[in-house]
Amino acid sequence: MTAPDAPLPRILPCGDAALTVEFGRSLDETVNRTVLAFDRAVAAEAIAGIQETVPTYRSLLIHYDALTVDFGSLRQRLLALAVKPLVPVATTRRWRVPVVYGGDYGIDLDDVARTHGISADDVVARHMAGDYFVAMVGFTPGFAYLSGLDPTLATSRRSEPRPSTPPGSIHIGGAQAAIQCLAGPSGWHLLGRTPVRTFHPRRAPVFLIAPGDAVTFYAVPAAEFAALDRAAEAGEPVAELVTP
Amino acid sequence: MTMLAVIAADPATSVQDGGRHGAQRFGLSPSGAMDAASLALANALVGNPPLAAAIEVGPFGAAFAARDGSVRVALAGAQRHATLAGAPIAAQRSFVIAEHETLTLGPARDGVFSYLAIEGAVHGVPVFGSLSVNVRAGLGSPFPRGLEAGDVLQVDDIRPLRSERGAPPIHRDAGPIRVIAGPQDDEFEPAAMGVLIEREWMLAAASDRMGYRLEGPPLRHPNGHNIVSDGTVTGSIQVPGSGQPIVLMADRGTTGGYPKIATVISIDIGRLAQVRPGQSIRFALIGVEEALRLARRHAADLAALPGRITEIGEIALDVASLQDANLAGVAVSAVDAATWQAPGADAGGEP
Structure with missing residues (x-):
């Protein structure tokens, strides 16, 4: 994955019990895939003292027990690992996620269409045509940040974030797309809603979608939302898992 | 089954333990006690593991009562006025809430969070290894929210002890x-x-x-x-x-x-x-x-905390009668004068 002459990642302390391995500072799919590959390499290395890792767009956050492994020696081990060739992350799971677009389910669809001078149907078609990659899951439980948005749909975030947006919001912000699981504040543009729970505390598995997964969206009629929502609440995945 | 009933609480009072680890990669925050050292101290006083689930009492206070038995608890953390069946009771010591007695915790006077540890800990169903309440995620056990009046926590019956236990304050650096x-x-x-x-x-x-x-x-x-x-x-x-x-x-x-x-x-x-x-x-x-x-x-x-737990009044008091008193659920605040604490002091976890 990383070329032999690729620059070493920066290792930055995050207090005394975590550090960040930073591979880049921009939204870059190559950087993100390097982060995910490095995350797996770290897991395979099974370094004593590492408690959990959080892959993000640009860096891998590593929580560690400083009484087991100190910053200096952990840093050296991670740098040694970073010079080795990484095994690229192969996508092994693809999720087909149903979405009710527009209307009360996606209150910003028409505004996004106007912003780009296209029809609402065009926005939906371009959003559905996307082949998305789960770059990271973060901020709130099950919030999946997706790369792969059609660049013609890139839309600056709202100047005034909304204090609350519904659970299952399917939205876009800048060049990013996302599936939001829980209700919460958001400055992104709401295109639709999915009944899928990417996080459901009373279901096994609790989390449906993981970093490195692929996602596509398909439209369902508003009339079907309630039934799908009940099934999802009862613990059905509702999203269809396709193994490539 | 012995129960601790919530008589008064507000959303800032919730069950917390050492936190939920391993799911931050899925966006799930760790939650857990805001002041883990005070949680550990309260737990040590009732013989629990340091990060066992306890009640994190927020700044406004709360009240609890024992039902169908007596409940042994200990309080550490923010200083606040505490009364058991109307009589003042000190923090940083274990004591028994006898059946039908009420423990009332006033607003925090110094600090924000206190920890009420229960002997045998709070019982519940862990998710990612934790009972900690995370309101946004809808997680926490036995209730996925702050405690409310009317809530009931199942607790262990009290163990016979020779004496209740006390501890000096945990060392905490002052300054920036x-x-x-x-x-x-x-x-x-x-x-x-x-x-x-x-x-x-x-x-x-x-x-x-x-x-x-x-x-x-x-x-x-x-x-x-x-x-x-x-x-x-x-x-x-x-x-x-x-x-x-x-x-x-x-x-x-x-x-x-x-x-x-x-x-x-x-x-x-x-x-x-x-x-x-x-x-x-x-x-x-x-x-x-x-x-x-x-x-x-x-x-x-x-790690040294359990070794610093002392039996309150182990020299000054008749152990057998104290044990009888505890088992009978009589308020043990009467022995305050025999502890390391200044008489009448309401010692909290904040030195």
């Missing part, structure tokens, strides 16, 4: 809250770190388990306040566009898109958590090696 620079200190103008360290910061009222908001001179980032999202930790000092820092706490988002100028060291999180809105704090910059030295000392202090 210590931070380590980064991870994004280079996103700020060069003077910003000096401003963070040299100036006083007032804790804003809009502070909660997610974040402690600070008010002071603005910390400026010349390249704007948006970064590509990366991971956060408890103690991350993130600075949004306003320039006013927010220290991320137990219920934080797991990732964030604001630059983080510095990070509060682990052992000072609990001390920061006990700062009250309107109070001022200062920061001091230290290195990773110094933080490790402090963390080792703190871990040794916590």
Whole structure:
């Protein structure tokens, strides 16, 4: 994955019990895939003292027990690992996620269409045509940040974030797309809603979608939302898992 | 089955333990006790593991009563007026709430969070190894929310003890809250770190388990306040566009898109958590090696905690009668004068 002459990642302390391995500072799919590959390499290395890792767009956050492994020696081990060739992350799971677009389910669809001078149907078609990659899951439980948005749909975030947006919001912000699981504040543009729970505390598995997964969206009629929502609440995945 | 009934509580009072680890990669914050050392102290006094689930009592207080049996508890953390069946009772000692008696905890007088540990701990169904309440995620057991009047917690029957137990306060450094620079200190103008360290910061009222908001001179980032999202930790000092820092706490988002100028060291999180809105704090910059030295000392202090638990009145009092009294559920506040505590002192976890 990383070329032999690729620059070493920066290792930055995050207090005394975590550090960040930073591979880049921009939204870059190559950087993100390097982060995910490095995350797996770290897991395979099974370094004593590492408690959990959080892959993000640009860096891998590593929580560690400083009484087991100190910053200096952990840093050296991670740098040694970073010079080795990484095994690229192969996508092994693809999720087909149903979405009710527009209307009360996606209150910003028409505004996004106007912003780009296209029809609402065009926005939906371009959003559905996307082949998305789960770059990271973060901020709130099950919030999946997706790369792969059609660049013609890139839309600056709202100047005034909304204090609350519904659970299952399917939205876009800048060049990013996302599936939001829980209700919460958001400055992104709401295109639709999915009944899928990417996080459901009373279901096994609790989390449906993981970093490195692929996602596509398909439209369902508003009339079907309630039934799908009940099934999802009862613990059905509702999203269809396709193994490539 | 013995129960602890909630007579009064508000959303700031909830079940918390050592937190939920392993799911931050899915966006789930760790939650857990805001002041883990005080949780450990309260637990040690009733013979529980240090990070067992207990009741984190928020700033406004709460009241509990024993039902269908007696319940042994201990209180540590923020100082507050506490009464058992109407009689004052000291913190940092175990005591028994006899059946039908009510323990009333007043508002915090110094600090914010107290921990009411229950012998045998709070029972519930863990998710990712934790009972901690995370309201936003709908997690927590036995209730996925703060405690409310009418809630009932199943608890263990009390064990016969020769004596109730007390402990001296845990060592806690005074002085500035210590931070380590980064991870994004280079996103700020060069003077910003000096401003963070040299100036006083007032804790804003809009502070909660997610974040402690600070008010002071603005910390400026010349390249704007948006970064590509990366991971956060408890103690991350993130600075949004306003320039006013927010220290991320137990219920934080797991990732964030604001630059983080510095990070509060682990052992000072609990001390920061006990700062009250309107109070001022200062920061001091230290290195990773110094933080490790402090963390080792703190871990040794916590490990030594069970050895510092003393039987209250083991010399001065007739043990058999005290045991009888405890089993009979008589308030044991009468033995306060025989403890290491000054008579009438309401000792809390904050020295």
